[in-house]
Amino acid sequence: MELIFHNVNLSINKKKILHNVAGIAKPGEMLAVMGPSGSGKTTLLSTIAGRLARETGDVLLNGQPVDKRMRRKICYVLQSDIFFANLTLKETLVYTALLRLPDSMPHKDKMARVDEIVESLDMRKCLNTLIGNVWQRGLSGGEKKRANIACELLTNPTIMLLDEPTSGLDSSTAYSLMTSMKEYTESHNKTVVTTIHQPSSQIFHMFDRLLLLCEGHVAYFGDAHKVVDFFDSIGLPCTPHYNPADFMLEKVKESEEIQNLIIENADARRQTDQWPKELKKLDHKLALTSTPAADSFTKTAEEKVEQNGRPATNGDLVEMKLGNNIRHDSQIIRNADSEISILIPDEMAVKYNKQKDQRWPTSWWTQYQVLTRRNFTQSKARIWSKINLVQSVIIASVVGLLWFQLPRTEDTVSDRLGVIFFTYVYWSFVPMFDAITSFPEERVVINKERSSGAYRLSAYYCAKMTSELPLILVLPTGFTILVFWMAGLNGVVGFFGMWATIMLTSILTQGIGFVIGMTVLDLKLSISTAAIFMLSSMLAGGYYTRNIPFWLDWIKYLSFINYCYHTGVILEFTGAEPFSCLGNHTTAYADCLHDNNLGLNLNGTLYFKSEAVLEQMGITWPLWLYVLVIAVATIIVRLTAYLILRFIRKPH
Numbered sequence: 234m235e236l237i238f239h240n241v242n243l244s245i246n247k248k249k250i251l252h253n254v255a256g257i258a259k260p261g262e263m264l265a266v267m268g269p270s271g272s273g274k275t276t277l278l279s280t281i282a283g284r285l286a287r288e289t290g291d292v293l294l295n296g297q298p299v300d301k302r303m304r305r306k307i308c309y310v311l312q313s314d315i316f317f318a319n320l321t322l323k324e325t326l327v328y329t330a331l332l333r334l335p336d337s338m339p340h341k342d343k344m345a346r347v348d349e350i351v352e353s354l355d356m357r358k359c360l361n362t363l364i365g366n367v368w369q370r371g372l373s374g375g376e377k378k379r380a381n382i383a384c385e386l387l388t389n390p391t392i393m394l395l396d397e398p399t400s401g402l403d404s405s406t407a408y409s410l411m412t413s414m415k416e417y418t419e420s421h422n423k424t425v426v427t428t429i430h431q432p433s434s435q436i437f438h439m440f441d442r443l444l445l446l447c448e449g450h451v452a453y454f455g456d457a458h459k460v461v462d463f464f465d466s467i468g469l470p471c472t473p474h475y476n477p478a479d480f481m482l483e484k485v486k487e488s489e490e491i492q493n494l495i496i497e498n499a500d501a502r503r504q505t506d507q508w509p510k511e512l513k514k515l516d517h518k519l520a521l522t523s524t525p526a527a528d529s530f531t532k533t534a535e536e537k538v539e540q541n542g543r544p545a546t547n548g549d550l551v552e553m554k555l556g557n558n559i560r561h562d563s564q565i566i567r568n569a570d571s572e573i574s575i576l577i578p579d580e581m582a583v584k585y586n587k588q589k590d591q592r593w594p595t596s597w598w599t600q601y602q603v604l605t606r607r608n609f610t611q612s613k614a615r616i617w618s619k620i621n622l623v624q625s626v627i628i629a630s631v632v633g634l635l636w637f638q639l640p641r642t643e644d645t646v647s648d649r650l651g652v653i654f655f656t657y658v659y660w661s662f663v664p665m666f667d668a669i670t671s672f673p674e675e676r677v678v679i680n681k682e683r684s685s686g687a688y689r690l691s692a693y694y695c696a697k698m699t700s701e702l703p704l705i706l707v708l709p710t711g712f713t714i715l716v717f718w719m720a721g722l723n724g725v726v727g728f729f730g731m732w733a734t735i736m737l738t739s740i741l742t743q744g745i746g747f748v749i750g751m752t753v754l755d756l757k758l759s760i761s762t763a764a765i766f767m768l769s770s771m772l773a774g775g776y777y778t779r780n781i782p783f784w785l786d787w788i789k790y791l792s793f794i795n796y797c798y799h800t801g802v803i804l805e806f807t808g809a810e811p812f813s814c815l816g817n818h819t820t821a822y823a824d825c826l827h828d829n830n831l832g833l834n835l836n837g838t839l840y841f842k843s844e845a846v847l848e849q850m851g852i853t854w855p856l857w858l859y860v861l862v863i864a865v866a867t868i869i870v871r872l873t874a875y876l877i878l879r880f881i882r883k884p885h
């Protein structure tokens with residue numbers, strides 16, 4: 234496919250970044266975009282990829298404007314290597330292939346495609362290596378760059394946009410990477426646009442075309458090997474044997490005077506034969522569509538589309554009655570006076586393509602299945618990490634030993650409340666902070682993948698919820714078993730009740746963690762926010778204080794711990810064995826109770842029924858109501874997290 238970008242203008246925060254940037258890249262060729270740091274190379278690539286909205290200008294593939302469907306033919310390899318650190322290279326490539334290659338392609342063909350790319354980029358020896366990150370060693374920098382490119386190549390894109398693929402690589406690794414890319418481009422007839430900072434002269438000579446940018450202006454566009462002649466022609470000769478790439482970067486950074494000289498001469502080249510005819514044609518289209526004839530022009534083109542059943546392309550002839558008010562531009566009138574060659578107007582091609590829009594490469598169900606498997610694999614290492622396992626076992630053992638086999642006497646009531654409160658609070662803290670700290674890493678990967686239209690957000694979100702469920706529930710299950718039986722809490726029913734409500738608490742608090750992590754992007758700030766939220770919930774949760782000032786009493790209804798803790802209390806003190814009083818009759822529980830809660834043991838000591846504790850604590854809601862509130866809160870929190878991702882944290 235031929236890629237044309239024509240007169241692209243773009244401003245960010247009112248700062249003009251790109252000024253009438255134009256260029257063309259052809260199949261089987263590599264176009265290098267060069268320029269000093271900050272000259273707009275990445276911005277241009279993002280604009281071509283459709284991730285930044287241009288103010289004016291066209292981006293055309295084979296003469297047609299790029300819409301969402303066509304954008305799938307473009308792959309954009311970002312400068313940074315964004316992956317899940319704890320997947321191996323093979324897992325990364327396989328999951329990417331399963332997600333991004335169409336359902337209609339048989340599984341074995343998808344795997345064959347992975348093999349082909351691995352061979353092309355010479356990556357076989359590191360297939361089973363973890364991707365890794367700063368804390369965990371994995372692929373080397375060069376291998377990561379190749380992995381980044383490989384993931385995009387899997388979809389067999391026609392246009393490849395590479396943002397600084399050689400940054401951070403030593404010269405021989407950079408050369409070998411670019412050689413692989415050059416071979417791949419030529420053998421598969423791909424159209425490649427790559428930004429590059431300071432290529433060696435060997436790499437520079439691999440490029441077919443060059444776009445040199447200077448402060449967002451075109452300083453040169455044309456054959457890469459003719460750039461030295463251009464500089465020579467404007468009085469800036471290059472010293473023999475000097476790397477042309479270094480030479481021109483020095484010149485475009487030299488002085489304002491030199492910069493203006495280069496830009497003016499580059500502008501002047503647009504009127505000469507050295508400027509590609511395709512770009513000249515677009516200049517004419519612009520001139521024509523600014524005439525009063527534009528409306529009838531569009532209409533006739535639309536008729537042609539309906540007649541052909543496909544959008545008109547660059548070479549199509551569209552019949553148009555020439556009115557008196559049309560400029561007779563000899564260059565664009567082709568056959569007869571009544572026929573004219575035009576490019577299809579943007580809005581019309583987009584409208585046409587929408588009808589056939591296959592937005593996603595795979596079905597929702599495929600996306601859900603693959604993402605569930607991938608998420609399970611990558612979250613397992615994190616959630617079931619050795620450190621989490623050891624931490625849970627140690628804390629559970631300490632709790633179990635401190636509250637070991639509590640006797641059923643009145644003075645252990647407060648201890649029982651303590652262990653229940655601690656257990657619910659602990660399984661609120663752990664999932665919440667795990668969600669907050671893990672989400673930033675995940676978010677960048679998801680944003681990258683969603684930007685390239687790999688899957689639906691709903692598929693990702695449902696997969697995440699499902700795949701992490703068994704993972705987040707295993708540790709609290711083990712913890713509850715240890716603590717419950719070591720402390721000697723209330724029987725089998727009480728155990729299953731506590732286990733279930735702790736699970737629910739973990740799911741709720743993980744959701745709260747996601748909401749905080751998605752809303753507050755700064756990690757430090759999100760941890761502080763979560764700490765404030767958790768501590769306030771704890772304080773208002775009914776364990777530390779039961780006599781909140783009346784004007785602040787409503788706060789307990791906002792504390793999720795209030796509900797979780799009270800489910801635990803109800804489970805512990807309902808239908809349990811009675812508690813013995815300690816000798817005298819003036820105890821808190823015995824004194825405030827109705828007679829029917831009291832009784833005498835055989836040895837003559839007073840006892841009270843366990844439900845008396847609930848009465849003394851003023852717990853009047855039934856268990857199911859507390860559980861219902863937690864369940865509804867869980868659904869609301871999970872939905873909120875989804876909506877935040879859907880509408881607020883959209884990728885560019």
Ligand SMILES: Nc1ncnc2c1ncn2[C@@H]1O[C@H](COP(=O)(O)OP(=O)(O)OP(=O)(O)O)[C@@H](O)[C@H]1O
Nearest residue numbers: 245246248250268269270271272273274275276277
């Ligand atoms: N959000 C923003 N607000 C203001 N200016 C911005 C913003 N984003 C980018 N810019 C500016 O746009 C210009 C072009 O940035 P871009 O990243 O495209 O440069 P580049 O040529 O790719 O640089 P490098 O080679 O260092 O990656 C820079 O001057 C940058 O400061």
